[in-house]
Amino acid sequence: MPRRPFPVPDVDELEIHRKLSMFGLTETDVHRLSMARPTIRLHTDEIINSFYAHVSEYPELVQFIPDLNTLRGLRIAMKHYVDGFGENFETPEYFARQRRVGMVHEKIGIRPGWYMAAFTYLGMTIKSFVTREFTGSPAELAEMLESIQKICQLDATLAIETYHLSAMERIEGLMTQLERDQDEIRRIAQTDPLTGLLNRRYFLEKLEAEFHRCKNFGRPLCVMLLDLDNFKSINDRYGHPVGDDVLQATGQVLRENVRGTDWCGRIGGEELAIVLPECNLATANLIGDRIRLAIRALEFGEESTRFSPSVSIGLCGITYDFHESAAMLKLADDALYRAKKDGKNRVCVGGQPMTVVAGM
Missing domain, CATH: 3.30.70.270 (Reverse transcriptase/Diguanylate cyclase domain)
Incomplete structure (x- = not known):
């Protein structure tokens, strides 16, 4: 049975505009990121290898990678993210995709603190490869790293926002199930099991x-x-x-x-x-x-x-x-x-x- 897709809140143009304004993301950042993306894509595998080598040092995170198939799936998802880092960040599709990341991580049980720590390391790794390969002036490099940092902050914010929405939805679901269970326990306690009448x-x-x-x-x-x-x-x-x-x-x-x-x-x-x-x-x-x-x-x-x-x-x-x-x-x-x-x-x-x- 196919997994039901996570319900991601709708995103309207006004919200996108306000979010981008909050992080200072403009057309200039679009250009800077397009300049950085070829370097990032060139080193995607190295970035991913470095990330998972770091993650493997923490049992709290390793528990969410129980087998090779899971690891393979995670690496594929991360490759899509790294290859398209910051691409089309001003679109509803981008916002929805990043929000889904938070909902997925909440669903599998990764706490926000660990998610943020791992995501921060990923951003640092991306910036380190860009820094090493960049051939322009120090001022241009600083501007490019600033744009990369903005995208990291935007992506983290979108994920954490829906992380909490998903957690609240899950809690509400648990509360509803608890009420159903209590009703069932009450019904069993009040009912004759053979006839279905009151005991x-x-x-x-x-x-x-x-x-x-x-x-x-x-x-x-x-x-x-x-x-x-x-x-x-x-x-x-x-x-x-x-x-x-x-x-x-x-x-x-x-x-x-x-x-x-x-x-x-x-x-x-x-x-x-x-x-x-x-x-x-x-x-x-x-x-x-x-x-x-x-x-x-x-x-x-x-x-x-x-x-x-x-x-x-x-x-x-x-x-x-x-x-x-x-x-x-x-x-x-x-x-x-x-x-x-x-x-x-x-x-x-x-x-x-x-x-x-x-x-x-």
Whole structure:
């Protein structure tokens, strides 16, 4: 898979003009650099050899050159840079190329200090070869070296600017990934792994929060307990993997048949539960019966031993007499027991709901 190119910030003409003005780069420097470039190109290999001989003395930099292929690639990239040293420095393409250098170095983990030290040495090496080969006057040499120094400063600045931009982008990416990981950890900590519903602890937390909110503001609230009928017999006859399939499918039925504001959880082996905020008993009864019929429509097992599970459901609505959510669970559990006792595969309601504020 090809490597995705680094996103380099756009460069406009105004920015280029301001940068060149900052470093005092003019058409005069274009001319001086064009005069120096043949000498630089003549000694490109020597400049590169000197640079990597220097770099090899520092383990902090050698670690980024793990093999010969990496070294070969780096030498090719540096040859392009040295051969075209300062060429077309006033163009957007040049700015983008030098900025990409900073992003690449940040990506592979070279710290700015080490990059600047190595780049400074490269500039010194280029200037030393130009000085050795120059045949003009000392004043002309000083001017040429000044232009070379300006380009080194420009290139270093462009690289370091995007080095920090890339670092910030990477940090933002890490923060985003951390948030995703935290969300996933939170989801795992709150979710029953088999059914995908809330686990018992988190379900009870949600019930407690909704209980106090609805009681304090006089809003309706219902709790539904569901228990798969004859579940032990299903495990014994068809095996636990089939029993797991039944539980998973039941969890899916619950998710598909409740409202977006409801909370579904698994609070025991085959016992599930739903918190229905802002829901009166009549509506909850309809939801419960819809769930019951959907579960009854499921089929499991081989062709000759196919079966459809059933579920018994106990419902309870909030009343003024309740002082804690556990009282609602107790009343819903009593209704569930009655549903089991009366023949299973049915919905039973326990308790009387409180009168809620107008509009419900």
